[in-house]
Amino acid sequence: MAGSPEPAPRGAPSFGAPSPPGGVLIPAADLARVVDRMAHQLIERVASSGSDLGLADLVLIGIPTRGAPLARRLAARVEAFSGTAVDAGTVDITLYRDDLRLRGVRALESTVLPTAGIDGRLVVLVDDVLYSGRSVRAALDALRDLGRPRAVQLAVLVDRGHRELPIRADYVGKNVPTSRSQQVRVHLTEVDGVDEVLVTEGEQL
Amino acid sequence: MKRHLLEAADLDRGDATLVLDTAAQIDTALAGREVKKLPTLRGRTVVNLFYEDSTRTRISFELAAKRLSADVINFSAKGSSVSKGESLKDTALTLEAMGSDAIVVRHSASGAPHRLARWVRGSVVNAGDGTHEHPTQALLDAYTIRRRLGRLEGVRVAIVGDVLHSRVARSNVGLLHTLGAEVTLVAPPTLLPVGVGSWPVSVSYDLDAVLPKSDVVMMLRVQAERMNASFFPSAREYSRRYGLDAPRMAVLADDAIVMHPGPMNRGMEIAAEVADSVRSTIVEQVGNGVSVRMAVLYLLLGGNPTA
Numbered sequence: 001m002a003g004s005p006e007p008a009p010r011g012a013p014s015f016g017a018p019s020p021p022g023g024v025l026i027p028a029a030d031l032a033r034v035v036d037r038m039a040h041q042l043i044e045r046v047a048s049s050g051s052d053l054g055l056a057d058l059v060l061i062g063i064p065t066r067g068a069p070l071a072r073r074l075a076a077r078v079e080a081f082s083g084t085a086v087d088a089g090t091v092d093i094t095l096y097r098d099d100l101r102l103r104g105v106r107a108l109e110s111t112v113l114p115t116a117g118i119d120g121r122l123v124v125l126v127d128d129v130l131y132s133g134r135s136v137r138a139a140l141d142a143l144r145d146l147g148r149p150r151a152v153q154l155a156v157l158v159d160r161g162h163r164e165l166p167i168r169a170d171y172v173g174k175n176v177p178t179s180r181s182q183q184v185r186v187h188l189t190e191v192d193g194v195d196e197v198l199v200t201e202g203e204q205l
Numbered sequence: 206m207k208r209h210l211l212e213a214a215d216l217d218r219g220d221a222t223l224v225l226d227t228a229a230q231i232d233t234a235l236a237g238r239e240v241k242k243l244p245t246l247r248g249r250t251v252v253n254l255f256y257e258d259s260t261r262t263r264i265s266f267e268l269a270a271k272r273l274s275a276d277v278i279n280f281s282a283k284g285s286s287v288s289k290g291e292s293l294k295d296t297a298l299t300l301e302a303m304g305s306d307a308i309v310v311r312h313s314a315s316g317a318p319h320r321l322a323r324w325v326r327g328s329v330v331n332a333g334d335g336t337h338e339h340p341t342q343a344l345l346d347a348y349t350i351r352r353r354l355g356r357l358e359g360v361r362v363a364i365v366g367d368v369l370h371s372r373v374a375r376s377n378v379g380l381l382h383t384l385g386a387e388v389t390l391v392a393p394p395t396l397l398p399v400g401v402g403s404w405p406v407s408v409s410y411d412l413d414a415v416l417p418k419s420d421v422v423m424m425l426r427v428q429a430e431r432m433n434a435s436f437f438p439s440a441r442e443y444s445r446r447y448g449l450d451a452p453r454m455a456v457l458a459d460d461a462i463v464m465h466p467g468p469m470n471r472g473m474e475i476a477a478e479v480a481d482s483v484r485s486t487i488v489e490q491v492g493n494g495v496s497v498r499m500a501v502l503y504l505l506l507g508g509n510p511t512a
Contacts, residue, residue: 092234095245095273095503104508107223108230145240 025158025176025184026197034173035070038155039077041171046122053122053150055084060155061118062090063127063139064109069190070157071126087114091125091146096138113146123149124171128186130156133167158197160184206504209322209329212338213379221383225348227500228493235272235496246275249506252305254296255332256282256312261467261491262332262342266309269498275506278305293317294324301325307506310334315372328505336370336431342466343376345497347384349490350421353462358385363415364406365391366425366447366474369398369436373466374425378406391415393447395436412447417456423464424449424475440473450476454484462486 026034046055055078062071068090075088092109094100125139136154143152155171160178178184178199185198206223207215216224235241251270255263263279270277280300282288287296297308307328310318315335322329333339351357362381368374368390381388382405389407390397401408409415416422427443437443449463457463463475463484471477480487 092230095231095234095243095507100245100507105504108227108234110230111234141244145242146238 022182022199022201024196025199026174028195031157031195031197034157035073036077036081038157038171038173039074039081042074042078042124042155043082045170051151055082055086057121057150058086059114059118059121059123059149060086060088061113061123061125061139061143062088063125063135064090064092066186066188066191067125067127068109069188070128072190074126074155087116089113089118091139091142093135093138093142096141098134098138111142111146118143118147118149120148120150122151122153124153124155126155128157128188129184130154130159130167130169130172131162131184133163133165136167137165157186158184208505209318209331210340210501210505211318211322211329211331213340213343213376213383215340216344216380216383218383218385221344221347221380224344224497224500224504225351227504228344228348228496229352231499231503232493232496242272242274244274245503245507246270246273249275249306250278250304251275251307251309251502251506252278252280252300253332254280254300254308254310256287256293256310256317257333259311259333261494262311262339265491265494266330266332266341266498268495269502272495273499273502275306275502293321297321297325301327307502330501330505333372335372336375337372338376338379339372339466340376340380341494341498341501342373343380344501345490345494346373346377346423346464346466347380347386348497349464349486349493350386350462352493353486353489354420354460357381360386360420361389361418362386362421362423363389363391363412363419364423364425365412365415365449367396367427367436368392368401368425369396370428370431371425374423377423378404382406389415389419391447393437393443412449413453413456416453417458420458420461421464422449422457422461423466424469426466426468427470427474429470444473448472448474448476449479451478454479454482457484464490467491 060071060075062068071088075086078086089112092111094108153170156169157173159169159172159175162180183200187194187196189195206220253263253266267277305327309330309332310321311332312334315337317334318329318331331338331340354360364374378388389409391409391412463479465475465487469475469480
Protein backbone atom coordinates (compact mmCIF):
# COMPACT_ATOMS: atom_id res chain seq x y z
CA MET A 1 0.00 0.00 0.00
CA ALA A 2 1.53 3.27 -1.03
CA GLY A 3 0.63 5.61 1.76
CA SER A 4 1.58 8.95 3.11
CA PRO A 5 2.61 9.49 6.71
CA GLU A 6 -0.13 12.00 7.49
CA PRO A 7 -2.64 11.10 10.18
CA ALA A 8 -6.33 10.56 9.57
CA PRO A 9 -8.37 13.78 9.35
CA ARG A 10 -8.52 15.59 12.67
CA GLY A 11 -11.80 15.84 14.50
CA ALA A 12 -12.90 12.38 13.44
CA PRO A 13 -13.82 10.12 16.33
CA SER A 14 -11.30 7.46 17.26
CA PHE A 15 -12.07 3.77 17.26
CA GLY A 16 -12.08 3.74 21.03
CA ALA A 17 -15.40 5.58 21.05
CA PRO A 18 -18.58 3.60 21.62
CA SER A 19 -20.55 2.29 18.67
CA PRO A 20 -23.14 4.71 17.35
CA PRO A 21 -26.78 3.79 17.59
CA GLY A 22 -28.40 2.58 14.39
CA GLY A 23 -29.86 5.11 11.99
CA VAL A 24 -28.77 7.65 9.44
CA LEU A 25 -25.06 8.36 9.77
CA ILE A 26 -24.68 10.80 6.88
CA PRO A 27 -27.83 12.36 5.41
CA ALA A 28 -27.99 13.43 1.77
CA ALA A 29 -27.07 17.07 2.35
CA ASP A 30 -23.97 16.11 4.34
CA LEU A 31 -22.84 13.47 1.88
CA ALA A 32 -22.22 16.06 -0.82
CA ARG A 33 -20.22 18.12 1.68
CA VAL A 34 -18.16 15.09 2.70
CA VAL A 35 -17.33 14.38 -0.95
CA ASP A 36 -16.41 18.05 -1.46
CA ARG A 37 -14.06 17.93 1.51
CA MET A 38 -12.39 14.78 0.20
CA ALA A 39 -11.93 16.47 -3.19
CA HIS A 40 -10.27 19.44 -1.51
CA GLN A 41 -7.99 17.13 0.47
CA LEU A 42 -7.02 15.33 -2.73
CA ILE A 43 -6.13 18.57 -4.47
CA GLU A 44 -4.17 19.82 -1.46
CA ARG A 45 -2.28 16.57 -0.98
CA VAL A 46 -1.35 16.23 -4.64
CA ALA A 47 -0.31 19.88 -4.90
CA SER A 48 1.81 19.78 -1.77
CA SER A 49 3.29 16.35 -2.27
CA GLY A 50 6.53 17.81 -3.60
CA SER A 51 6.73 15.08 -6.23
CA ASP A 52 6.46 15.79 -9.93
CA LEU A 53 3.03 14.16 -10.01
CA GLY A 54 0.34 16.73 -10.63
CA LEU A 55 -3.45 16.66 -10.79
CA ALA A 56 -3.24 15.75 -14.47
CA ASP A 57 -1.58 12.48 -13.40
CA LEU A 58 -4.41 11.68 -11.03
CA VAL A 59 -6.68 8.71 -11.84
CA LEU A 60 -9.61 7.91 -9.58
CA ILE A 61 -10.45 4.21 -9.77
CA GLY A 62 -13.70 3.13 -8.12
CA ILE A 63 -14.29 -0.34 -6.75
CA PRO A 64 -17.78 -1.52 -7.83
CA THR A 65 -20.51 -1.31 -6.94
CA ARG A 66 -20.66 2.00 -5.11
CA GLY A 67 -17.02 2.97 -5.34
CA ALA A 68 -17.55 3.49 -9.08
CA PRO A 69 -20.07 6.38 -8.90
CA LEU A 70 -18.17 7.74 -5.92
CA ALA A 71 -14.98 7.95 -7.99
CA ARG A 72 -16.86 9.77 -10.75
CA ARG A 73 -18.30 12.25 -8.24
CA LEU A 74 -14.89 12.88 -6.70
CA ALA A 75 -13.37 13.40 -10.14
CA ALA A 76 -16.10 15.89 -11.02
CA ARG A 77 -15.58 17.82 -7.76
CA VAL A 78 -11.80 17.87 -8.13
CA GLU A 79 -12.27 19.22 -11.63
CA ALA A 80 -14.78 21.83 -10.44
CA PHE A 81 -12.48 23.07 -7.66
CA SER A 82 -9.15 22.92 -9.48
CA GLY A 83 -10.07 23.42 -13.12
CA THR A 84 -8.02 20.36 -14.07
CA ALA A 85 -9.84 17.47 -15.74
CA VAL A 86 -9.30 14.25 -13.81
CA ASP A 87 -9.68 10.73 -15.19
CA ALA A 88 -11.97 8.25 -13.49
CA GLY A 89 -12.42 4.53 -13.99
CA THR A 90 -13.54 1.33 -12.31
CA VAL A 91 -11.85 -1.95 -11.58
CA ASP A 92 -13.90 -5.05 -10.85
CA ILE A 93 -12.23 -7.13 -8.15
CA THR A 94 -14.54 -10.15 -8.14
CA LEU A 95 -12.05 -12.41 -9.89
CA TYR A 96 -9.35 -11.34 -7.41
CA ARG A 97 -11.32 -11.93 -4.20
CA ASP A 98 -10.04 -14.40 -1.63
CA ASP A 99 -13.52 -15.24 -0.34
CA LEU A 100 -15.10 -16.66 -3.52
CA ARG A 101 -14.99 -20.16 -2.06
CA LEU A 102 -16.67 -18.97 1.12
CA ARG A 103 -19.32 -16.79 -0.41
CA GLY A 104 -19.81 -18.31 -3.85
CA VAL A 105 -19.49 -16.84 -7.28
CA ARG A 106 -21.26 -13.66 -8.22
CA ALA A 107 -21.86 -11.69 -11.39
CA LEU A 108 -18.95 -9.58 -12.55
CA GLU A 109 -19.05 -5.82 -12.87
CA SER A 110 -17.27 -3.72 -15.42
CA THR A 111 -13.64 -2.71 -15.48
CA VAL A 112 -13.13 0.57 -17.30
CA LEU A 113 -9.75 2.25 -17.39
CA PRO A 114 -9.07 5.70 -18.81
CA THR A 115 -7.70 5.54 -22.34
CA ALA A 116 -4.41 7.00 -21.15
CA GLY A 117 -4.03 3.99 -18.84
CA ILE A 118 -2.60 4.01 -15.35
CA ASP A 119 1.11 3.51 -16.02
CA GLY A 120 3.25 6.07 -14.24
CA ARG A 121 0.25 7.88 -12.79
CA LEU A 122 -1.13 8.49 -9.31
CA VAL A 123 -3.99 6.07 -8.81
CA VAL A 124 -6.42 6.72 -6.01
CA LEU A 125 -8.64 3.73 -5.29
CA VAL A 126 -12.12 4.78 -4.22
CA ASP A 127 -14.52 2.64 -2.20
CA ASP A 128 -17.59 3.31 -0.12
CA VAL A 129 -16.76 1.47 3.11
CA LEU A 130 -13.37 0.38 4.41
CA TYR A 131 -13.82 -2.64 6.69
CA SER A 132 -11.56 -5.70 6.66
CA GLY A 133 -9.31 -4.29 3.94
CA ARG A 134 -9.70 -7.40 1.80
CA SER A 135 -11.46 -5.60 -1.04
CA VAL A 136 -8.60 -3.12 -1.17
CA ARG A 137 -6.05 -5.90 -1.23
CA ALA A 138 -7.94 -7.53 -4.12
CA ALA A 139 -8.02 -4.17 -5.91
CA LEU A 140 -4.27 -3.77 -5.43
CA ASP A 141 -3.75 -7.23 -6.93
CA ALA A 142 -5.99 -6.28 -9.87
CA LEU A 143 -4.10 -3.02 -10.40
CA ARG A 144 -0.82 -4.89 -10.58
CA ASP A 145 -2.16 -6.80 -13.57
CA LEU A 146 -3.53 -3.67 -15.22
CA GLY A 147 -0.40 -1.59 -15.24
CA ARG A 148 2.24 0.04 -13.10
CA PRO A 149 1.06 3.21 -11.41
CA ARG A 150 3.67 5.50 -9.93
CA ALA A 151 1.83 5.47 -6.61
CA VAL A 152 -1.46 4.16 -5.25
CA GLN A 153 -3.55 5.79 -2.56
CA LEU A 154 -6.92 4.97 -1.02
CA ALA A 155 -10.00 7.13 -0.51
CA VAL A 156 -13.07 5.83 1.34
CA LEU A 157 -16.33 7.47 2.27
CA VAL A 158 -16.62 5.60 5.57
CA ASP A 159 -13.92 3.88 7.60
CA ARG A 160 -15.64 1.55 10.04
CA GLY A 161 -12.57 -0.12 11.52
CA HIS A 162 -12.00 -3.87 12.11
CA ARG A 163 -9.13 -4.18 9.67
CA GLU A 164 -7.83 -7.69 9.00
CA LEU A 165 -4.91 -6.53 6.88
CA PRO A 166 -2.28 -3.80 7.23
CA ILE A 167 -4.16 -1.32 5.05
CA ARG A 168 -5.00 2.30 5.81
CA ALA A 169 -6.93 4.94 3.89
CA ASP A 170 -5.29 8.18 2.78
CA TYR A 171 -8.57 10.07 2.51
CA VAL A 172 -11.51 9.31 4.78
CA GLY A 173 -14.91 10.92 4.52
CA LYS A 174 -15.96 9.85 7.98
CA ASN A 175 -14.48 7.58 10.61
CA VAL A 176 -17.21 5.55 12.28
CA PRO A 177 -16.49 3.21 15.15
CA THR A 178 -18.77 0.23 14.76
CA SER A 179 -19.26 -3.18 16.24
CA ARG A 180 -18.91 -6.19 13.96
CA SER A 181 -22.59 -6.98 14.39
CA GLN A 182 -23.52 -3.69 12.76
CA GLN A 183 -23.87 -2.99 9.05
CA VAL A 184 -22.78 0.19 7.36
CA ARG A 185 -24.78 0.76 4.18
CA VAL A 186 -23.88 3.47 1.72
CA HIS A 187 -26.66 4.43 -0.67
CA LEU A 188 -25.90 6.59 -3.69
CA THR A 189 -28.46 8.04 -6.09
CA GLU A 190 -26.73 6.46 -9.10
CA VAL A 191 -27.31 2.98 -7.68
CA ASP A 192 -29.99 3.24 -5.01
CA GLY A 193 -31.90 6.38 -5.97
CA VAL A 194 -31.00 8.12 -2.71
CA ASP A 195 -27.89 9.56 -1.05
CA GLU A 196 -27.35 8.44 2.55
CA VAL A 197 -25.19 6.36 4.83
CA LEU A 198 -26.99 4.12 7.29
CA VAL A 199 -25.86 2.08 10.25
CA THR A 200 -28.07 -0.89 10.98
CA GLU A 201 -27.94 -3.70 13.51
CA GLY A 202 -27.85 -7.32 12.42
CA GLU A 203 -26.10 -9.65 10.05
CA GLN A 204 -25.28 -8.89 6.46
CA LEU A 205 -28.37 -8.72 4.27
CA MET B 206 -26.16 -22.72 -11.82
CA LYS B 207 -26.00 -26.48 -11.74
CA ARG B 208 -22.74 -28.17 -10.80
CA HIS B 209 -22.24 -29.65 -14.27
CA LEU B 210 -22.68 -28.31 -17.77
CA LEU B 211 -23.75 -31.34 -19.78
CA GLU B 212 -26.27 -29.95 -22.22
CA ALA B 213 -27.89 -26.70 -23.20
CA ALA B 214 -30.95 -27.62 -21.13
CA ASP B 215 -28.83 -27.33 -17.97
CA LEU B 216 -28.99 -23.57 -18.43
CA ASP B 217 -32.19 -21.64 -17.90
CA ARG B 218 -32.49 -18.20 -19.35
CA GLY B 219 -31.01 -16.55 -16.26
CA ASP B 220 -28.00 -18.87 -16.15
CA ALA B 221 -27.30 -18.53 -19.86
CA THR B 222 -27.50 -14.75 -19.66
CA LEU B 223 -25.20 -14.81 -16.63
CA VAL B 224 -22.61 -16.80 -18.60
CA LEU B 225 -22.80 -14.38 -21.54
CA ASP B 226 -22.63 -11.31 -19.30
CA THR B 227 -19.70 -12.76 -17.36
CA ALA B 228 -17.87 -13.52 -20.61
CA ALA B 229 -18.46 -9.95 -21.78
CA GLN B 230 -17.05 -8.53 -18.54
CA ILE B 231 -14.03 -10.82 -18.75
CA ASP B 232 -13.53 -9.70 -22.34
CA THR B 233 -13.49 -6.01 -21.48
CA ALA B 234 -11.43 -6.58 -18.34
CA LEU B 235 -8.72 -8.42 -20.28
CA ALA B 236 -8.81 -6.29 -23.45
CA GLY B 237 -5.51 -4.55 -24.04
CA ARG B 238 -3.95 -5.92 -20.88
CA GLU B 239 -0.35 -6.93 -20.74
CA VAL B 240 -1.00 -9.70 -18.20
CA LYS B 241 -3.95 -11.69 -19.53
CA LYS B 242 -4.24 -13.71 -16.38
CA LEU B 243 -6.60 -13.72 -13.42
CA PRO B 244 -5.92 -15.43 -10.09
CA THR B 245 -9.48 -16.69 -9.63
CA LEU B 246 -8.97 -20.45 -9.89
CA ARG B 247 -5.54 -20.63 -8.29
CA GLY B 248 -5.03 -24.08 -6.83
CA ARG B 249 -7.86 -25.68 -8.79
CA THR B 250 -7.14 -28.45 -11.25
CA VAL B 251 -8.97 -28.84 -14.55
CA VAL B 252 -8.55 -32.02 -16.55
CA ASN B 253 -9.16 -31.98 -20.29
CA LEU B 254 -10.27 -35.54 -20.97
CA PHE B 255 -10.37 -35.89 -24.73
CA TYR B 256 -11.32 -39.22 -26.28
CA GLU B 257 -11.82 -37.60 -29.66
CA ASP B 258 -9.61 -35.36 -31.73
CA SER B 259 -10.01 -31.65 -31.28
CA THR B 260 -8.00 -28.55 -32.02
CA ARG B 261 -9.95 -25.48 -31.06
CA THR B 262 -12.08 -26.83 -28.24
CA ARG B 263 -9.21 -28.41 -26.33
CA ILE B 264 -6.89 -25.47 -26.78
CA SER B 265 -9.70 -23.07 -25.96
CA PHE B 266 -10.51 -24.86 -22.69
CA GLU B 267 -6.83 -25.12 -21.84
CA LEU B 268 -6.29 -21.43 -22.43
CA ALA B 269 -9.43 -20.51 -20.50
CA ALA B 270 -8.36 -22.54 -17.47
CA LYS B 271 -4.82 -21.19 -17.61
CA ARG B 272 -5.98 -17.58 -17.86
CA LEU B 273 -7.90 -18.21 -14.64
CA SER B 274 -4.72 -19.63 -13.06
CA ALA B 275 -6.03 -23.19 -12.73
CA ASP B 276 -3.66 -26.09 -13.21
CA VAL B 277 -4.47 -27.90 -16.42
CA ILE B 278 -3.88 -31.52 -17.26
CA ASN B 279 -4.41 -32.55 -20.85
CA PHE B 280 -5.38 -36.11 -21.37
CA SER B 281 -5.88 -37.59 -24.77
CA ALA B 282 -6.90 -41.19 -25.26
CA LYS B 283 -3.99 -41.76 -27.59
CA GLY B 284 -0.87 -42.64 -25.66
CA SER B 285 -2.72 -43.27 -22.36
CA SER B 286 -3.85 -46.40 -20.54
CA VAL B 287 -7.05 -46.21 -22.57
CA SER B 288 -5.13 -48.02 -25.29
CA LYS B 289 -4.51 -50.75 -22.69
CA GLY B 290 -8.27 -51.02 -22.20
CA GLU B 291 -8.92 -48.80 -19.17
CA SER B 292 -12.58 -47.82 -18.97
CA LEU B 293 -13.97 -44.29 -18.85
CA LYS B 294 -15.01 -44.79 -15.23
CA ASP B 295 -11.62 -46.00 -14.07
CA THR B 296 -9.87 -43.24 -15.94
CA ALA B 297 -12.15 -40.65 -14.36
CA LEU B 298 -11.74 -42.06 -10.86
CA THR B 299 -7.97 -42.10 -11.33
CA LEU B 300 -7.96 -38.49 -12.37
CA GLU B 301 -10.18 -37.54 -9.46
CA ALA B 302 -7.96 -39.39 -7.01
CA MET B 303 -5.17 -37.13 -8.19
CA GLY B 304 -7.26 -34.14 -7.20
CA SER B 305 -9.05 -32.83 -10.24
CA ASP B 306 -11.79 -30.28 -9.50
CA ALA B 307 -13.34 -30.30 -12.95
CA ILE B 308 -13.30 -32.63 -15.91
CA VAL B 309 -13.82 -31.27 -19.39
CA VAL B 310 -14.76 -34.27 -21.45
CA ARG B 311 -15.08 -34.98 -25.13
CA HIS B 312 -16.18 -38.44 -26.14
CA SER B 313 -17.42 -40.12 -29.28
CA ALA B 314 -20.27 -41.76 -27.35
CA SER B 315 -23.37 -39.64 -26.83
CA GLY B 316 -24.13 -39.45 -23.12
CA ALA B 317 -20.61 -40.23 -21.87
CA PRO B 318 -20.40 -36.95 -19.89
CA HIS B 319 -23.71 -37.75 -18.19
CA ARG B 320 -22.35 -41.08 -16.98
CA LEU B 321 -19.15 -39.40 -15.88
CA ALA B 322 -21.07 -36.81 -13.87
CA ARG B 323 -22.53 -39.57 -11.71
CA TRP B 324 -19.13 -41.05 -10.91
CA VAL B 325 -17.13 -38.02 -9.86
CA ARG B 326 -17.53 -35.37 -7.16
CA GLY B 327 -16.18 -32.46 -9.19
CA SER B 328 -17.83 -30.58 -12.04
CA VAL B 329 -18.15 -32.11 -15.49
CA VAL B 330 -18.24 -29.94 -18.58
CA ASN B 331 -19.34 -31.52 -21.82
CA ALA B 332 -16.96 -30.52 -24.61
CA GLY B 333 -18.86 -32.54 -27.20
CA ASP B 334 -20.31 -36.03 -26.90
CA GLY B 335 -20.98 -38.02 -30.04
CA THR B 336 -23.89 -36.56 -31.97
CA HIS B 337 -25.56 -35.30 -28.80
CA GLU B 338 -24.51 -31.90 -27.39
CA HIS B 339 -21.71 -29.34 -27.28
CA PRO B 340 -23.06 -26.69 -24.91
CA THR B 341 -20.04 -24.36 -24.73
CA GLN B 342 -20.06 -24.09 -28.52
CA ALA B 343 -23.68 -22.98 -28.34
CA LEU B 344 -22.77 -20.46 -25.64
CA LEU B 345 -19.96 -18.97 -27.70
CA ASP B 346 -22.22 -18.86 -30.75
CA ALA B 347 -24.90 -17.04 -28.76
CA TYR B 348 -22.25 -14.70 -27.39
CA THR B 349 -20.97 -13.98 -30.90
CA ILE B 350 -24.50 -13.27 -32.18
CA ARG B 351 -25.21 -10.96 -29.25
CA ARG B 352 -21.98 -9.07 -29.79
CA ARG B 353 -22.54 -8.64 -33.50
CA LEU B 354 -26.28 -7.94 -33.54
CA GLY B 355 -26.72 -6.56 -30.03
CA ARG B 356 -29.55 -8.92 -29.10
CA LEU B 357 -30.75 -12.51 -29.16
CA GLU B 358 -34.47 -12.09 -28.57
CA GLY B 359 -36.28 -12.47 -31.89
CA VAL B 360 -33.08 -13.01 -33.90
CA ARG B 361 -33.78 -15.33 -36.85
CA VAL B 362 -31.13 -18.04 -37.05
CA ALA B 363 -30.86 -20.53 -39.90
CA ILE B 364 -28.86 -23.64 -39.03
CA VAL B 365 -27.87 -25.25 -42.30
CA GLY B 366 -26.50 -28.67 -43.15
CA ASP B 367 -25.83 -31.92 -41.38
CA VAL B 368 -28.19 -31.48 -38.42
CA LEU B 369 -28.46 -35.25 -37.97
CA HIS B 370 -24.87 -35.71 -36.82
CA SER B 371 -24.37 -32.28 -35.32
CA ARG B 372 -24.04 -31.82 -31.59
CA VAL B 373 -23.45 -28.14 -32.32
CA ALA B 374 -26.90 -27.89 -33.91
CA ARG B 375 -28.58 -29.71 -31.01
CA SER B 376 -27.03 -27.47 -28.38
CA ASN B 377 -27.69 -24.35 -30.41
CA VAL B 378 -31.35 -25.20 -30.93
CA GLY B 379 -31.80 -25.64 -27.19
CA LEU B 380 -29.86 -22.60 -26.08
CA LEU B 381 -31.08 -20.21 -28.76
CA HIS B 382 -34.65 -21.20 -27.99
CA THR B 383 -34.02 -20.55 -24.28
CA LEU B 384 -32.66 -17.13 -25.16
CA GLY B 385 -35.61 -16.21 -27.36
CA ALA B 386 -34.17 -16.59 -30.86
CA GLU B 387 -36.15 -18.16 -33.71
CA VAL B 388 -34.38 -21.11 -35.25
CA THR B 389 -34.95 -22.61 -38.69
CA LEU B 390 -33.20 -25.84 -39.62
CA VAL B 391 -32.29 -26.19 -43.28
CA ALA B 392 -31.11 -29.59 -44.47
CA PRO B 393 -31.86 -32.37 -46.89
CA PRO B 394 -34.48 -34.69 -45.35
CA THR B 395 -31.88 -37.43 -44.96
CA LEU B 396 -29.78 -35.25 -42.67
CA LEU B 397 -32.55 -34.29 -40.25
CA PRO B 398 -33.04 -36.38 -37.10
CA VAL B 399 -36.19 -38.42 -36.67
CA GLY B 400 -37.60 -36.48 -33.72
CA VAL B 401 -37.11 -33.05 -35.23
CA GLY B 402 -40.87 -32.44 -35.24
CA SER B 403 -40.79 -32.07 -31.46
CA TRP B 404 -37.95 -29.51 -31.47
CA PRO B 405 -38.81 -25.83 -30.98
CA VAL B 406 -37.79 -24.98 -34.57
CA SER B 407 -39.15 -24.65 -38.06
CA VAL B 408 -37.74 -26.89 -40.77
CA SER B 409 -37.06 -26.15 -44.41
CA TYR B 410 -35.44 -28.05 -47.26
CA ASP B 411 -34.90 -24.91 -49.32
CA LEU B 412 -31.90 -22.77 -48.41
CA ASP B 413 -32.64 -20.07 -51.00
CA ALA B 414 -36.07 -19.44 -49.49
CA VAL B 415 -34.72 -19.11 -45.94
CA LEU B 416 -31.66 -16.93 -46.55
CA PRO B 417 -33.43 -13.57 -47.13
CA LYS B 418 -35.36 -14.03 -43.87
CA SER B 419 -32.31 -14.78 -41.72
CA ASP B 420 -30.21 -12.57 -39.44
CA VAL B 421 -27.74 -15.36 -38.80
CA VAL B 422 -26.72 -18.23 -41.04
CA MET B 423 -24.93 -20.98 -39.19
CA MET B 424 -23.29 -23.46 -41.55
CA LEU B 425 -22.59 -26.93 -40.19
CA ARG B 426 -19.69 -29.09 -41.20
CA VAL B 427 -20.46 -32.09 -43.36
CA GLN B 428 -19.15 -34.77 -41.05
CA ALA B 429 -17.55 -37.22 -43.43
CA GLU B 430 -16.28 -39.32 -40.51
CA ARG B 431 -19.83 -39.98 -39.30
CA MET B 432 -21.24 -40.63 -42.77
CA ASN B 433 -21.58 -44.39 -42.83
CA ALA B 434 -24.41 -44.34 -45.34
CA SER B 435 -25.15 -42.29 -48.42
CA PHE B 436 -27.12 -39.29 -47.18
CA PHE B 437 -26.85 -37.35 -50.41
CA PRO B 438 -26.00 -38.31 -54.00
CA SER B 439 -22.69 -36.46 -54.29
CA ALA B 440 -20.63 -33.80 -52.59
CA ARG B 441 -21.16 -31.61 -55.65
CA GLU B 442 -24.91 -31.85 -55.42
CA TYR B 443 -24.90 -31.17 -51.70
CA SER B 444 -22.75 -28.12 -52.24
CA ARG B 445 -25.04 -26.84 -55.01
CA ARG B 446 -28.19 -27.13 -52.92
CA TYR B 447 -26.98 -26.47 -49.38
CA GLY B 448 -23.58 -24.80 -49.71
CA LEU B 449 -23.23 -21.10 -48.98
CA ASP B 450 -21.48 -19.40 -51.87
CA ALA B 451 -21.07 -15.76 -52.86
CA PRO B 452 -24.32 -15.42 -54.90
CA ARG B 453 -26.31 -16.87 -52.01
CA MET B 454 -24.55 -14.60 -49.52
CA ALA B 455 -25.58 -11.62 -51.66
CA VAL B 456 -29.27 -12.14 -50.86
CA LEU B 457 -28.69 -11.85 -47.11
CA ALA B 458 -29.83 -8.76 -45.20
CA ASP B 459 -27.20 -6.05 -44.83
CA ASP B 460 -26.25 -6.81 -41.22
CA ALA B 461 -26.70 -10.59 -41.38
CA ILE B 462 -23.76 -12.70 -40.27
CA VAL B 463 -22.36 -16.06 -41.35
CA MET B 464 -21.14 -18.49 -38.72
CA HIS B 465 -19.38 -21.84 -38.77
CA PRO B 466 -18.26 -23.85 -35.74
CA GLY B 467 -15.19 -25.15 -37.57
CA PRO B 468 -13.37 -27.05 -38.81
CA MET B 469 -14.60 -25.95 -42.26
CA ASN B 470 -14.73 -27.88 -45.50
CA ARG B 471 -14.03 -24.95 -47.78
CA GLY B 472 -15.79 -25.39 -51.09
CA MET B 473 -18.21 -27.94 -49.61
CA GLU B 474 -20.68 -26.34 -47.19
CA ILE B 475 -19.07 -22.90 -47.37
CA ALA B 476 -17.21 -21.17 -50.18
CA ALA B 477 -13.83 -19.68 -49.40
CA GLU B 478 -14.91 -16.16 -50.33
CA VAL B 479 -17.82 -16.44 -47.89
CA ALA B 480 -15.65 -17.78 -45.08
CA ASP B 481 -13.22 -14.88 -45.55
CA SER B 482 -15.85 -12.16 -45.99
CA VAL B 483 -16.68 -9.42 -43.49
CA ARG B 484 -19.95 -11.16 -42.66
CA SER B 485 -18.08 -14.21 -41.46
CA THR B 486 -17.60 -14.47 -37.69
CA ILE B 487 -15.63 -17.69 -37.88
CA VAL B 488 -12.37 -16.36 -36.45
CA GLU B 489 -14.25 -14.19 -33.95
CA GLN B 490 -16.09 -17.28 -32.70
CA VAL B 491 -12.79 -18.92 -31.81
CA GLY B 492 -11.65 -15.88 -29.84
CA ASN B 493 -14.99 -15.59 -28.08
CA GLY B 494 -14.75 -19.26 -27.16
CA VAL B 495 -11.95 -18.57 -24.69
CA SER B 496 -13.91 -15.84 -22.87
CA VAL B 497 -17.09 -17.92 -22.75
CA ARG B 498 -15.23 -20.95 -21.39
CA MET B 499 -13.53 -18.76 -18.79
CA ALA B 500 -16.98 -17.62 -17.73
CA VAL B 501 -18.22 -21.22 -17.51
CA LEU B 502 -15.21 -22.38 -15.50
CA TYR B 503 -15.47 -19.39 -13.18
CA LEU B 504 -19.17 -19.91 -12.54
CA LEU B 505 -18.82 -23.67 -12.01
CA LEU B 506 -15.60 -23.69 -10.01
CA GLY B 507 -15.14 -20.25 -8.51
CA GLY B 508 -17.52 -20.72 -5.63
CA ASN B 509 -17.86 -23.20 -2.85
CA PRO B 510 -16.57 -26.57 -4.13
CA THR B 511 -18.96 -28.55 -1.92
CA ALA B 512 -22.04 -26.55 -2.83
